[in-house]
Amino acid sequence: DGGITQSPKYLFRKEGQNVTLSCEQNLNHDAMYWYRQDPGQGLRLIYYSQIVNDFQKGDIAEGYSVSREKKESFPLTVTSAQKNPTAFYLCASSPRGVGLGTQYFGPGTRLLVL
């Protein structure tokens, strides 16, 4: 089955710790995205990548980092600099020529601070 997988489903972070959220897609999409969703809120863009080895900051990139070494993978690291990391994190992908097609979403990772 084609789709987007995110792991883990739940993630706990201790004070001062960096944690990495996984996102993998087998849709052969060039573009991938990371969003953050807070309760009762819409999604806010953290980072996006239109092609391997290239990525751009979104609206709330501070305290986060990403890499795009493979087409199918776009991991997100939540660093200790992110002071309010508790949220629901969603990964998405879309075909090349972004803006012309649908974004497909993964099931999400909920990050909680201990």
Place this chain on the structure above:
Amino acid sequence: KQEVTQIPAALSVPEGENLVLNCSFTDSAIYNLQWFRQDPGKGLTSLLLIQSSQREQTSGRLNASLDKSSGRSTLYIAASQPGDSATYLCAVWEGAQKLVFGQGTRLTINP
């Protein structure tokens, strides 16, 4: 900077009713507009994509319209069912590179 607003934030209606969800955006220079559904604790499912040259799209009981000049879109749901209960999110493509989301409308259909 593009801003997307959805009103109302929450809506509760009896089963069988037709209903309309509203979405407004501040910059009419959009590429596409997309409506999504989100169930509690889940990812998003795309419902309808309206390209900038189109005025509406239909899928089953769902119909979405787009009026770029007024910066508005509506999602019409016919003959609502309890299974339609979810949060509905509107998003517009900004600069052909990224989506800007509204905060969503939480819909409850009462049996």
